[in-house]
Amino acid sequence: xxxxxxxxxxxxxxxxxxxxxxxxxxxxxxxxxxxxxxxxxxxxxxxxxxxxxxxxxxxxxxxxxxxxxxxxxxxxxxxxxxxxxxxxxxxxxxxxxxxxxxxxxxxxxxxxxxxxxxxxxxxxxxxxxxxxxxxxxxxxxxxxxxxxxxxxxxxxxxxxxxxxxxxxxxxxxxxxxxxxxxxxxxxxxxxxxxxxxxxxxxxxxxxxxxxxxxxxxxxxxxxxxxxx
Numbered sequence: 001x002x003x004x005x006x007x008x009x010x011x012x013x014x015x016x017x018x019x020x021x022x023x024x025x026x027x028x029x030x031x032x033x034x035x036x037x038x039x040x041x042x043x044x045x046x047x048x049x050x051x052x053x054x055x056x057x058x059x060x061x062x063x064x065x066x067x068x069x070x071x072x073x074x075x076x077x078x079x080x081x082x083x084x085x086x087x088x089x090x091x092x093x094x095x096x097x098x099x100x101x102x103x104x105x106x107x108x109x110x111x112x113x114x115x116x117x118x119x120x121x122x123x124x125x126x127x128x129x130x131x132x133x134x135x136x137x138x139x140x141x142x143x144x145x146x147x148x149x150x151x152x153x154x155x156x157x158x159x160x161x162x163x164x165x166x167x168x169x170x171x172x173x174x175x176x177x178x179x180x181x182x183x184x185x186x187x188x189x190x191x192x193x194x195x196x197x198x199x200x201x202x203x204x205x206x207x208x209x210x211x212x213x214x215x216x217x218x219x220x221x222x223x224x225x226x227x228x
Contacts, residue, residue: 033061034069034088035133037101039123045140046113047177047199054083054108054137056123059101063090070126073108074134080110080121113141142177146184176200 035058042053056071067088073080083106090097112119118140125133148171153159155166171186181197 031062032064032067033059033132034063034067034125034127035059036123036125036135039135039137041137041139042105045142045177047144047179048113048116048141049111049179050113050141052108052112052139054106054123055103056106056135057101057103058086058088058125060088060090061099063088063098066090067127069132071104071106072124072126073106073110074122074124076120076122079124081108083108083123112139116141116143144175144178146173146175146178148173148186170204172202172204174202 037057037059039054039056042055046052054073058069058071060067067090068085069088070085071083073083084104086104089100112121118138121137121139123135123137124131150169150171152167152169154161155168161167173186177200178198
């Protein structure tokens with residue numbers, strides 16, 4: 001008899017503990033959903049050591065109370081950092097929003113662009129330490145690139161250069177994923193400065209010459225230059 005009473009007391013005590021734990025650590029009901037509708041880095045590619053941003057659209061359905069989720073950045077196996085602890089607003093000043101979404105922008109403090117390459121990260125949502133969603137995002141870190149192309153056109157557009165005919169040469173310089181501004185020189189029988197600003201851009205350099213006759217080799221040069 002004594003053993004039966006002891007067992008009943010233990011069962012009741014365990015039930016009380018479970019009820020108390022549920023009150024202290026509320027979890028979402030089965031019908032409730034909080035998830036990332038979309039997530040991506042702020043740019044399609046970054047230069048080495050460039051800062052990055054992450055945009056995530058957090059959505060929710062069928063909420064019955066305010067829910068707090070931890071928004072975390074992960075690599076394939078480990079948490080990198082917590083981006084935010086966000087309270088999903090079901091009830092704001094007695095205005096109920098059981099369904100909705102919000103777009104958030106984050107700037108990770110962890111250096112993610114130290115090396116060239118493509119890496120997959122994950123935006124994960126946790127509620128009461130339980131993972132409720134995971135969305136992969138791809139980061140591209142590219143080496144700096146600098147390219148040039150040149151076109152020419154004669155004055156009457158017949159693609160046949162006659163003596164003393166004006167011919168225009170146009171050079172196009174394009175650069176991408178430049179970490180800091182760089183100065184370069186362009187030489188086509190002359191020197192011309194080109195400043196490659198940080199990030200990606202292009203510049204056009206144009207020169208026009210009259211081709212000399214057999215007895216005259218000192219014709220004037222006309223030049224134009226513009227940044228695109």
